[in-house]
Amino acid sequence: MKKPLLFIAIFTMSITLSFSQVFDSLTVIHPDYNIQDIARKGDVLYAALAEGGVMYSSDEGFTWTATADLPDAGFGDEAAYTILTASNGDLIVGGNTNYSGNPLGGAVFRSSNNGTSWSAIAVEGYAGYEKSEKIVELPNGNLMMQAGQSKLFVSSLSSNEWTQCTSPGGVILGFEAIGDMVFTVTNPAGGNAGTWVTSDLGQSWQRYGSNGSPIGSGTVTIAPVIKSGDYKYIGIGGYYDPKGIYRSGINDTLWVEVNNGLNSSGIYPICMATDNQTIWMVFQDAGGGCSFTSTSDFGDNWAEPIQGGLPQQGVGGPCVPKMMVFKTHLYTFANKSIYRIEDVAIPASTGEIEYKDNYVDVFPNPVSDQLNIKIKKTGILNGKWEIINIYGQVMMSGELITNSNNSISVEVSQLTPGYYLLKTDTEDKISVTNFLKN
CATH class of the missing domain: 2.60.40.2550 (Immunoglobulin-like)
Structure with missing residues (x-):
C-alpha cells in the first residue's frame, strides 16, 4: 500500500528584483544575413538567419559561431526562418523552398548533436515559395508548422516527414501550442476571422470563445497567443475596434480585456514574452513608433510604456518580431543585431x-x-x-x-x-x- 505524501516541499527565497528598462545592442550576429528567429538550449543561444543557416552563442549572446551547414534542399542557400528546441534535445529548423522541383519537397532540418550536423526532413505538399513561419511542439511529441500565410503541416519527433493538415482558413496571424491544444488567430480579410483551436493535430478546428475571438472586422495585427501562469493572452491591434490585450483562463473560453494603463485605441501589439511571473510586450503606437511595457499582476495593470532602446525598424516591418527570456535577461533582435535587457527575471543566485x-x-x-x-x-x-x-x-x-x-x-x-x-x-x-x- 502506498504511503501518503510525507512532506510539503518548502521554498525559502530571498529575492531582490532589479529591472533595467533599456534594451542594449549586444552585437551583430552576421554582417550579411538578417536574424529570423532565436531559441535557447541549456546555456546556449541559437539564431536562425535568412540565407545564413544557424549560429550559436555560448556566452549569453556576445559572440556567435556558425553551426554545420544546412543540407542543400534544392535551392542552393541556407535559408533558416524558425528554430525550435524540442523536448528530446533536438534542434529543428524551418526554411523555405522557391524551387518546385525540390526532391525533398521542402526544407525542414533536424540536428541531434547541437548543430554539429543536420539532416533534411521531407515536407509533403510544401511547394512554391513558402517559408516556415513557426514550429511548435505538443506534450506528446507531435509537431505542427505554419508555412506561408495559411498552410499547416504536422509531424512528430520520431518521424522523418511532414504532412499537410487542414487549417481554419484565412491568413494565420497567431499560432501557438498551449498544452495539447494548438491555437491560431486568423485575419478577418480571410473570411474566417477569429481564434481557432484544434486538439487533434489539425483534423478539425473549432472557434474559441463565445464570439469566436475578440477580433473585430478589418485588418488587424496580432501578438501571438501566449500562456503565462493560469491564463493565456492575446494582443490585437488594427484599424477597427476592438484593440488591446485580452486574457482568458486556461480552461475558459471567454476573453476579458486587460488594458489598464494602456491607450488601447493606439495599440498595435507586435510580440509578447513571459517567465510565468511577468509579461513583457512590444507594440507599435499610433504614430508609428515602437514602445515597451510590462505587467506583473496578470495583465490587470501595465507599466507606463517607454521606447527603452528598442530598434524602431526591423526586417519586413516595425520593431522586433519576438522576445525571449534567457537566464535573467530579456532578449530580442532586429535586422542583424541581438538586443538585451539585463536582470528582468528572478536572478538564479538569489x-x-x-x-x-x-x-x-x-x-x-x-x-x-x-x-x-x-x-x-x-x-x-x-x-x-x-x-x-x-x-x-x-x-x-x-x-x-x-x-x-x-x-x-x-x-x-x-x-x-x-x-x-x-x-x-x-x-x-x-x-x-x-x-x-x-
Whole structure:
C-alpha cells in the first residue's frame, strides 16, 4: 500500500528584483544575413538567419559561431526562418523552398548533436515559395508548422516527414501550442476571422470563445497567443475596434480585456514574452513608433510604456518580431543585431532551497540541461515522475524506470528558468522534492 505524501516541499527565497528598462545592442550576429528567429538550449543561444543557416552563442549572446551547414534542399542557400528546441534535445529548423522541383519537397532540418550536423526532413505538399513561419511542439511529441500565410503541416519527433493538415482558413496571424491544444488567430480579410483551436493535430478546428475571438472586422495585427501562469493572452491591434490585450483562463473560453494603463485605441501589439511571473510586450503606437511595457499582476495593470532602446525598424516591418527570456535577461533582435535587457527575471543566485525529503536526490541543483534523479532504495523501481511549476501545472512527465544505480536523467533545458517541484510515484511511495532551473 502506498504511503501518503510525507512532506510539503518548502521554498525559502530571498529575492531582490532589479529591472533595467533599456534594451542594449549586444552585437551583430552576421554582417550579411538578417536574424529570423532565436531559441535557447541549456546555456546556449541559437539564431536562425535568412540565407545564413544557424549560429550559436555560448556566452549569453556576445559572440556567435556558425553551426554545420544546412543540407542543400534544392535551392542552393541556407535559408533558416524558425528554430525550435524540442523536448528530446533536438534542434529543428524551418526554411523555405522557391524551387518546385525540390526532391525533398521542402526544407525542414533536424540536428541531434547541437548543430554539429543536420539532416533534411521531407515536407509533403510544401511547394512554391513558402517559408516556415513557426514550429511548435505538443506534450506528446507531435509537431505542427505554419508555412506561408495559411498552410499547416504536422509531424512528430520520431518521424522523418511532414504532412499537410487542414487549417481554419484565412491568413494565420497567431499560432501557438498551449498544452495539447494548438491555437491560431486568423485575419478577418480571410473570411474566417477569429481564434481557432484544434486538439487533434489539425483534423478539425473549432472557434474559441463565445464570439469566436475578440477580433473585430478589418485588418488587424496580432501578438501571438501566449500562456503565462493560469491564463493565456492575446494582443490585437488594427484599424477597427476592438484593440488591446485580452486574457482568458486556461480552461475558459471567454476573453476579458486587460488594458489598464494602456491607450488601447493606439495599440498595435507586435510580440509578447513571459517567465510565468511577468509579461513583457512590444507594440507599435499610433504614430508609428515602437514602445515597451510590462505587467506583473496578470495583465490587470501595465507599466507606463517607454521606447527603452528598442530598434524602431526591423526586417519586413516595425520593431522586433519576438522576445525571449534567457537566464535573467530579456532578449530580442532586429535586422542583424541581438538586443538585451539585463536582470528582468528572478536572478538564479538569489534563491535558497530547503530540502524536506531523504528519499529522492536531484542533481545538479541548480540545473541547466540534464537533471539526474536518484531514488535512495535498493532494487530497480518502476513508476512515474512529474515536473510541476510554482502554479501547480505539470510541465513535464514520464515513466520512472531506474537503472542499476536507481537513477534516470531528464532533459530540462526547455524549461523556463525558475523553481519547480519533482514528484515521483513509485511502487510504495509518492515523494516530492524541489529544484531550481537556471
